Amino acid sequence: MRAILARLLKALGIVRYDLLVRRVSTYPRDEEVTSGELVHVVDGGIEKWACFRCPGGCGAMIPLNLNPKRRPRWSVAADWFRRPSLSPSVHQRNDCECHFWVRQGRIEWCEGGHPKRV
Numbered sequence: 077m078r079a080i081l082a083r084l085l086k087a088l089g090i091v092r093y094d095l096l097v098r099r100v101s102t103y104p105r106d107e108e109v110t111s112g113e114l115v116h117v118v119d120g121g122i123e124k125w126a127c128f129r130c131p132g133g134c135g136a137m138i139p140l141n142l143n144p145k146r147r148p149r150w151s152v153a154a155d156w157f158r159r160p161s162l163s164p165s166v167h168q169r170n171d172c173e174c175h176f177w178v179r180q181g182r183i184e185w186c187e188g189g190h191p192k193r194v
């Protein structure tokens with residue numbers, strides 16, 4: 077319901093975001109993660125993963141560990157519209173090399189962190 081409202085308000089230009097949280101209990105298959113969503117894997121009350129498509133153009137799925145027992149570890153928070161904020165920033169180690177923050181559902185590129193357009 078909130079996601080529907082968020083999409084409507086986005087279409088109207090009132091609310092802005094690149095990603096919305098979708099909560100699941102099992103690790104998603106690669107094809108289950110679509111652009112525009114951050115799949116939040118919470119299993120048995122324990123946060124496990126945040127998975128989303130790389131915004132840099134390569135489209136690779138980025139799985140971020142949320143489990144506090146493992147490193148590196150990210151934390152995800154969502155606002156009323158389920159727009160995620162991630163901490164710390166995400167730095168891709170592949171050819172894309174993108175470096176960005178996710179704040180209130182929006183991709184915020186770090187300086188020099190946006191992949192070069194070919």
Ligand SMILES: [Zn+2]
Pocket residue numbers: 130131132133134135136168172173174
């Ligand atoms: Zn990429």
